[in-house]
Structure formats: C-alpha cells, structure tokens
Amino acid sequence: MSRNHQNRQPVLEARDLSKDFHTGGAFTGGVVKAVQGASFKLFRGHVVALVGESGSGKSTIVRMLARLHEPTAGEIFYNGEAVLSQRGRRALLRYRSQVQMVFQDPFGSLNPVHRASHAVQRPLKIYNKANSRQELRDKLEELFAMVSLTPVDEFIEKYPHQLSGGQRQRIAIARALAADPEVILADEPVSMLDVSIRLGILNLMGRLRDEQGIGFLYVTHDLASARYFADEILVMYAGFIVEQAPAEELISDPKHPYTQMLLAAVPDPTRGLKTENIELEGEIPDLTSLGGGCPFAPRCQHAMDICNEAMPAQTTLEDGRWVRCYLYEDELAPAQMN
Amino acid sequence: MPKSSQVDSQEPLIQIQNLNVEYRTVRGAVRAVENVSFDLYPNEVFGLAGESGCGKTTIANAMTRLLKPPAYITGGKLMFRDIDILQLDAERLRAFRWDQLAIVFQSAMNALNPVLTIGNQIIDAMQAHQAISYAEARSHAKRLLRTVGIDVARVDSYPHQLSGGMRQRAVIAIALALNPELIIMDEPTTALDVVVQKQILQEIKDLREQFGFSILFITHDLSLLVEISDRIGIMYAGKFVEAGPAREIFSDPKHPYTNRLMNSFPTVHGPRRELLGIPGAPPDLIDPPAGCRFHPRCELAIAGECERIVPPLIRIGGQRDVACHLVKEAEAAS
Numbered sequence: 044m045s046r047n048h049q050n051r052q053p054v055l056e057a058r059d060l061s062k063d064f065h066t067g068g069a070f071t072g073g074v075v076k077a078v079q080g081a082s083f084k085l086f087r088g089h090v091v092a093l094v095g096e097s098g099s100g101k102s103t104i105v106r107m108l109a110r111l112h113e114p115t116a117g118e119i120f121y122n123g124e125a126v127l128s129q130r131g132r133r134a135l136l137r138y139r140s141q142v143q144m145v146f147q148d149p150f151g152s153l154n155p156v157h158r159a160s161h162a163v164q165r166p167l168k169i170y171n172k173a174n175s176r177q178e179l180r181d182k183l184e185e186l187f188a189m190v191s192l193t194p195v196d197e198f199i200e201k202y203p204h205q206l207s208g209g210q211r212q213r214i215a216i217a218r219a220l221a222a223d224p225e226v227i228l229a230d231e232p233v234s235m236l237d238v239s240i241r242l243g244i245l246n247l248m249g250r251l252r253d254e255q256g257i258g259f260l261y262v263t264h265d266l267a268s269a270r271y272f273a274d275e276i277l278v279m280y281a282g283f284i285v286e287q288a289p290a291e292e293l294i295s296d297p298k299h300p301y302t303q304m305l306l307a308a309v310p311d312p313t314r315g316l317k318t319e320n321i322e323l324e325g326e327i328p329d330l331t332s333l334g335g336g337c338p339f340a341p342r343c344q345h346a347m348d349i350c351n352e353a354m355p356a357q358t359t360l361e362d363g364r365w366v367r368c369y370l371y372e373d374e375l376a377p378a379q380m381n
Numbered sequence: 382m383p384k385s386s387q388v389d390s391q392e393p394l395i396q397i398q399n400l401n402v403e404y405r406t407v408r409g410a411v412r413a414v415e416n417v418s419f420d421l422y423p424n425e426v427f428g429l430a431g432e433s434g435c436g437k438t439t440i441a442n443a444m445t446r447l448l449k450p451p452a453y454i455t456g457g458k459l460m461f462r463d464i465d466i467l468q469l470d471a472e473r474l475r476a477f478r479w480d481q482l483a484i485v486f487q488s489a490m491n492a493l494n495p496v497l498t499i500g501n502q503i504i505d506a507m508q509a510h511q512a513i514s515y516a517e518a519r520s521h522a523k524r525l526l527r528t529v530g531i532d533v534a535r536v537d538s539y540p541h542q543l544s545g546g547m548r549q550r551a552v553i554a555i556a557l558a559l560n561p562e563l564i565i566m567d568e569p570t571t572a573l574d575v576v577v578q579k580q581i582l583q584e585i586k587d588l589r590e591q592f593g594f595s596i597l598f599i600t601h602d603l604s605l606l607v608e609i610s611d612r613i614g615i616m617y618a619g620k621f622v623e624a625g626p627a628r629e630i631f632s633d634p635k636h637p638y639t640n641r642l643m644n645s646f647p648t649v650h651g652p653r654r655e656l657l658g659i660p661g662a663p664p665d666l667i668d669p670p671a672g673c674r675f676h677p678r679c680e681l682a683i684a685g686e687c688e689r690i691v692p693p694l695i696r697i698g699g700q701r702d703v704a705c706h707l708v709k710e711a712e713a714a715s
Binding site for chain 1: 432433544546547574575576577578579580583601602603604605607608627628631641642645646647648649650653656657658659660662663
C-alpha cells in the first residue's frame, strides 16, 4: 500500500519547511532552528508517523501544517495547491476544515463548562455542515456513534469531567471528524492515556483511515505505537527528518545511526537492559548553537570528519525509503538504483 | 532469576501486611489501597505496575508516611526490618526517611532548588544527617555525581543549567548521598526521552550492584518494569491481582488483567500483530464493583462467582501469587 502512490497526488505535502524561533532580547537573543528543510507527503487513507524525542521539532511541523505557526521557509501544498500564499479568513477556514487537529491533552482541550455535544456541534455550525436542527442532531449522533461513544443520548449530555481520558479523546476525534476533513493531524493523541485505553484509540483511528479514507499524520515519541498504527515512519532529530521508511522496514532494518539508537533504547523485557553493539550516549543538542554539520554527529559511533562539516543530503535507498547520512551515500551508485 | 534463591533464604527488608489506605472525599471514601501485602528483600528490585489511579503511588507514600489528609491509613502494618514505620515519632521518622530510605519522584528533577547549585543540595542532605565537614561532604558530592554519570565540573552548576536527564541523575545522586538501604523510585524516567531513560536505568542497575540497596520501582510501563525488576506486583483498582518473578509473569501471565495488559501495548520486537486493549475503563473506587474488581471488564468472568466473591491472593506454586477464581479452579482441577 505504501508503494503504489508514486503517481497519485498527495492530499497534503510539506516541501522544505523550516521554522526559526527567536529567543531573548534584541541583542542577547538567539535563534532556535526548530525545523530545517522538512519535506514529506501525506496520502488519503494513509498514516505517516513522525517520531522523535522532545524538542526534535515534530510538534512544530504539526503546528505549521495546521497553520498555527507561519513557516520561516518552505511551502505547504493541499491537493497540489500552494496554501501559504492564500490569505484571509475564508481561505484559512476552508483549509482548516480539511486539515483538522487532535491534541495530546484531552483534559485541556475540551471546554469544562460545556457538554460533550457542544464541542462537536461547533465545527458543524462553523463549517455549515447542517442546515436544520434535525440535521444537526442527526450528524451529532452519527459522529458519536462513529467514535463508539454509545449509548449516544447519554454521552451527548455529559460534561468533560464526567468522562474518562479515553472518552474525552474520542470526543476530540469526533470534533475533528465533524468538519469532514481529509487529513487529521494527531499530536501525541494517546500518550496521556492509560495503557489499556491507548489501543482503543489507535484502533479507532485505524478504522477511520480504512473506512473514511482519512490521512493521518501521527506524531509520537513512541516507536512501537508508530509501528503499530502507521504505514510509514519519519524519524526526526534536532529539527531534521533523518530517515523515512515503510513502518515495518524501519523497525526491522533501521538505517540511520540515530534510528538504531532509538530502537535499542525501547524497553525489551526479553533482552534485559543490555543494548548490544550500540552505545547510548549523550543527549539532544541545544538548537540555538547547532553547527553546520549533522546534529547527531557528536553522539554517533560512525561519525567521520565530513559529518561535522555539512548536513548530508537525502540518499534514496529503495523505493519509498531514504536516509540523511553519509554512511549511505555510496549506495547512490546507479547500479543499485535499479 | 538470580534473586529467587536469595528471596527464600533471606529476611525481608520491608514487610507490608494488609495495607489499607483511603481518601476521604466529599463524595465518600475512595478505597485506594485494599489489603495489599508484599515483602521486599535486600538487594532486590520489586516493581509495582498498574494504570493510573490503581494505588501504586499511594503505597509508596504510605511506606514513607508522606500521606496527608484526606488520605488515611486505615489498617495494616509496615515494617522496615524491626522498625514499625507507622509507630515512628516525628524525629525518628525524619532520620528514618534519609538514613534508611530515599525517594525519587517522577517530577523530582523539578523539585531541585533553583537557587542552589546541585553540589550544595547534595552537601545539604549529608550535613543535615551526618557529622561531616563541608570539604568532606563536597568531595563526596563530587564522587556521587561521577557515580551517576555527571561531569564533576557540574558540581557548581544550577539546575537550570542542566538538561532534564542530568537533573534526574542529580536527584538520584542526592538519593544515594546517605547510602540508604531502600530507594523508592516512582516513575523516575517517565518524563524523559527513551534514550536518556535507558541510560539512567542502566545507571541505576549498576549502582545497585555497586551499593547493594533495594529498589521499589513504580511505573505504568510494563515492559520497562519487567526489564529492571526481579519480582513484580500487578495492581488493579487498589488491589494486587498478581505477583511473582518478573520474567515468569511476563512469559506466562495468569490473571486475565495481566494477560490483557500484556496484550495492550504495541512492541517493536517480533512480528506485528493486532492488539485489542482492554474494553471499558478502571472503576470508580468510591463504589468499586463487588467481587473481583476486574470482573466488569473481564471476558472470562464466571457468572455467579466473580461478581459476588472477592478472589483471595493465593500462592500457585513457586513464587507466583494470583487473585483469580479461574486460576484457583484450574489449580484445584490439576
């Protein structure tokens, strides 16, 4: 499934997106290079996971795609159309109805003084999805049923504090669905939920992908859930996307040394605390003082002189996967391009 | 299972017997911990697992007498060797908390004093409890920092100058300052990234081998817990549902809750498979379900039994304890 969309048009595309944040005062301030040159495509009925540690820039990418942050450079395409140049409330509203967001914290993202129905009704009204009271009610019930909040009559009347974390996140998803989007940007949607509840939410989103054809950008720090839910995984480190591969291939055969380190660090009860062959060293660098080289070089076992000089370009390995690492540049040889 | 033989032959360091804790709220009493008993042996890592609200942190707070109203210990006994923790007066409790036991909380890295250097915070802890000169304490503080993997030059750094991982290491250094016999670690790495988490867990394991203290390790992350613990206890809604050697429970869970929990988190190891999670949500402990507290979510529940009779925690051979009617019947049949 991840292989044959070369000819299809992506529903959402990020091309060379960068975002700088300025910190401090006029003279003392620095520049945080939160995201540098991020490019990827999102297709309908397809899940792309953006995996990285805190501060790697994954939430900044989501916020740019949601048009909550203006990118410093780069362009976003929606169904082939450049969106950043489209100004005005109308255009923004139309874009946001197609590209919806689900946030991490279901306790903070629902208004506590309104019933569950309120959160889901608002987008129905804002985006003119219902023409009459009856239609509004029907749509509401349909959405609640879609996220398995049944009996619907009961849940519609509840206040957020009467609901569990998982139920609240279902409402947040219903709210996103109300706008009838093509894409849902889900920023750590399960990380605040109990372990036994997470699967229900991931499976629900998987069903929406299959049945409604919604494209998901799934942002997470958890490689295991990315493998479970996503078709494709992007790995981020210090503002750069360093590797992209179909989910299973990334897990079974990680190419970038950082991806290898990340995988080695995932708890594994069958193996104990030993990490074979891989030294877990150092921490994420300070993004205000990045040099021109690969930001992972100081922690990398394979670092060469060239790594400190310039960030490597994308090396395409096989259909659908690439890596930004000098170790693989040799593989660019035409014979292997097939 | 290197610890198994040790467990049989040694005197426990901590004995918890029939611990009951409730939170008295305006809505009624929340029975957060009910009849929990377990022992913790010298040089052992005992892991407590369960979802939020299952009572794991309440147990840690009860053991350290950190519970404050509206939380009340309504029954049970907490022994540290021959010290009855619940009977300690304020002065002896203060000494007990640092000399015998130390705690590392989830957000401990945010509990460091922002206007003191980390060196001085370690020195403070030592000087408050031991007759030790500043110079001696300072050189010990440096040794401790090196032990937990922080550059000695950082002794005069303030917390804001350190990353989250380094601050959590500093907190572990403070916990080690008085060479305690038991360290309680409540989600010590949950706020950290996986790579840093793994680094710190490896550090903790090395330190335990070096100093020989016991650890009560609390986390909701079952695979991490199995990785670091010798024995684990699985909690659900304030009660122990299963306890035993970590690897045995992992490879052969007996309680339906443990079984479903094991099948609730995706993994990066082995083939990918569909997972189901557990339907429903943990109960409200003001009015917990009668009988087995897991029965409303349990697909194997025996009608007429599980919703009426509370299953006792029974030993099923070796060091495995399980509280489930199904397991009891299977045992009786065999």
